Structure formats: structure tokens, C-alpha cells
Amino acid sequence: MWAELKNLPTWPDVPPSVLREMGLYGGAAGIWLDKTTTGSICPSGIAVSVLHTGKHYDDDVDEDGVIYHYPTTRRHPSFDESEINGVKQAADFKIPIFVILKKGTSRHVRRAWVMDHDDANRLFLLEFGETMPQQIAIELDHSPFKAKTERKLSVDQVMRVERNPRFKFEVIKRHSGRCVVTGLSVVEMLDGAHVVPVADGGSDDPRNGLLLSASHHRAYDKHLWCINPQTLLIETAPKGPSLEEMKFEVGSVEHLTIQNALPHTDALELRYEMFLRAKAS
Numbered sequence: 001m002w003a004e005l006k007n008l009p010t011w012p013d014v015p016p017s018v019l020r021e022m023g024l025y026g027g028a029a030g031i032w033l034d035k036t037t038t039g040s041i042c043p044s045g046i047a048v049s050v051l052h053t054g055k056h057y058d059d060d061v062d063e064d065g066v067i068y069h070y071p072t073t074r075r076h077p078s079f080d081e082s083e084i085n086g087v088k089q090a091a092d093f094k095i096p097i098f099v100i101l102k103k104g105t106s107r108h109v110r111r112a113w114v115m116d117h118d119d120a121n122r123l124f125l126l127e128f129g130e131t132m133p134q135q136i137a138i139e140l141d142h143s144p145f146k147a148k149t150e151r152k153l154s155v156d157q158v159m160r161v162e163r164n165p166r167f168k169f170e171v172i173k174r175h176s177g178r179c180v181v182t183g184l185s186v187v188e189m190l191d192g193a194h195v196v197p198v199a200d201g202g203s204d205d206p207r208n209g210l211l212l213s214a215s216h217h218r219a220y221d222k223h224l225w226c227i228n229p230q231t232l233l234i235e236t237a238p239k240g241p242s243l244e245e246m247k248f249e250v251g252s253v254e255h256l257t258i259q260n261a262l263p264h265t266d267a268l269e270l271r272y273e274m275f276l277r278a279k280a281s
Contacts, residue, residue, distance in 0.1 A: 002096075002111055013106040024049050024098055024109070030071050031083035041093060047086035049098035049109075050126070060188075063128070065112065065165045066099055067172075069187075070122035087124055090114050099126060116169065121177040121187055125169040147208055147267045148201035167204045168192030174261050175211035181234065182249045184213050191217040195267040200274075207264040219246055226275035227253055229268035238279060 001022065008014060019025045025032045025048075035045035050068055052061055060067040068087075071080045090097050091114035101108040112126040113133060127133045171192035178185045193212045196202030212220060219225055224240045225248075227233075233252045236242060243251060256262040 005109055010106075012108050013103070014109055016105075016107055019049075019100065019107060019109070025051065025100060029073070029079075029083060031087060033083050033086040041095075042089050044082070044089065045086050046089045046093065046095060047083065047097050049100055050087070051100045051102070053102045060165065060168075061101070062165060065115075065125065065127035067165045067169050068099075068124040068126050070124070072122070087114055088117060091117070094132060096132070097126070099128070115166070118169070118173050118177075121172055123169065123172065123187070125166060127166065145205060145207055145264045145266060146203050147196045147205075147264065147270055149203045164192075164204060167194075167206070167209065170206040171209035171211050174206050174209065175256075176259065176261075178211065179213045179216065180210050180253055180256060180261075181216055182213055182247065189213055193217045193220055195263045195271045197221065202267075205264075208267045210263060216246065216248075223275050223278035226272055227263075227268055229265055229272050232257070232262075235275070237275075 004022070005011065005014065008018065023034060023037060026034070030051045031047050032049045033045045034048045037048065038046035052066060052068065054061070070084050073080055087097070096111050096113050099110045099112045101110065110128045111130060112128050114124060115127050115133065116125040117123065168191070172187060172190070177187055179190055184190065190211055191214055193210045194202040195208050195210060202208055223237060224246065225234055225236050225243070228235055232254045234243060234248065234250070253262065
């Protein structure tokens, strides 16, 4: 079916009518669960495709994949649950699904794999690829930590890595879907921030991450505030705004130690050194 799609004369643009004729999408829901086709594999059905319109969650998709939000509709809850379970079944059976991206009156289709799910924050991590991407399990308490990598990136590549769905997804899970300095829990308003920035070689290990609101992420990258790695107190730039002015709800991140979500000490120390240099300049 994937080969058939790619052989279409309009590829990568696909008319919605063609997707329906091929059985890749039907109905009006975001997740297309086709029990007729997949029922022989799993009686409850397996998701065939998901529709990403970009209307509500445009920032959660890039060239590597998409953070797909569980459906929350006005239908009977059993419909949403059935579709959610259908996507989970695709992961269990290691079957790819199609991500349909709305582009005006046409559609772009990407082949994707369900790499992870987060029931607490109602999210799926879908990664694009002809074959299933490698899934590297990080035992956060035992795996060696590298704050920096050896990769050399252009400006465009830095921006792409900063928005990497897998990193953000893992940071959301690690921080229970809440901004670490405000408690904001609206996932659409949160960023997975690198403690050691990507531009400085920062790794995508979730222990090099903080979940921050977009505004606090920007202030962090402007060195308006930083975490003291010894005291865990939040310090501000000498001539910058106060914590109150920046709408912080906490003055330290000690609560992250209780949640086992504190970034690695090496990352915090490197970032603090950058903060001190910025203060001195």
C-alpha cells in the first residue's frame, strides 16, 4: 500500500478521496480504526492512520515525527478509548501507521511507527521512517550520562533538534506534564528545554532536559535565570527581571529531587557556568 501511494502521479500530495478509496482513512475522527481489515490480527482492531490537521497542535510535528494527542471528543468515551487502544495495538504488533498531514485541500502522508505512549498526559510518540526507528531504552538511574555530544550542526539543524519530538515527549513524561517553575500543565504551551543547549553540543538525553513554559524557556535561553547546581535555588541575572516579574511560582527546584526528575548534575553545572559567564560580560 505504501508503494502504491508513492507511485501516485500527485505524490507527495494525495487527494482525500484517494485515501478513502484505498482504505487509509474513513469517517470523521482523527484516528482511523479499520476493524474489517485488521480484525483478523486483533479482534478489537488496529489503527490504520491518524489525521493531523495542525489546527490545535502544529508545533508537535516535524521531519522526524509527531507527538500525537489522544482524542478527547464529545462522543461516548468508549469511542475514544477504542481508537486509543487501536494505536497501542499498532505498537504491540509493530505495524506502521499512516500519519495524514492536512495541506490545504490536499494531504501529505507519512509512514510512522508508534514508539511510545503516555497515558497520564494522553500522548503518543510517532516517528517517521520506512523501517522502524531504533528504540534506545535509557535506564535513567544507571545509564552513563553525556551532557554533550560530538555532533556538528548547522543553524537549521540546531533548530530541528531543539524541536525533536522524542526529546520533548520524554521530558514531558519525566516531568509529569508540568512546567518545573510554574506548574503549568497545558502541554501545548510547554517546551522540552535543553539544559546544555543544542548549539553548544547538548545531548538529547532526557536528563539534559527541563519542561518549561514557552516564555520561561525563552528567559532561560537568554540567561535571565538559572539553577544553582549546589543549592538548587533559582538565581536571576543581576540587572534582569526578578522571579516575581517573570511569574515564577517557586524559588528552587528541590521538588524535582522528590519526583526523581532533577536534570543530571553535569548538565546543571555546565549551564550554570554559562550563566556566570553571561553575568560577567
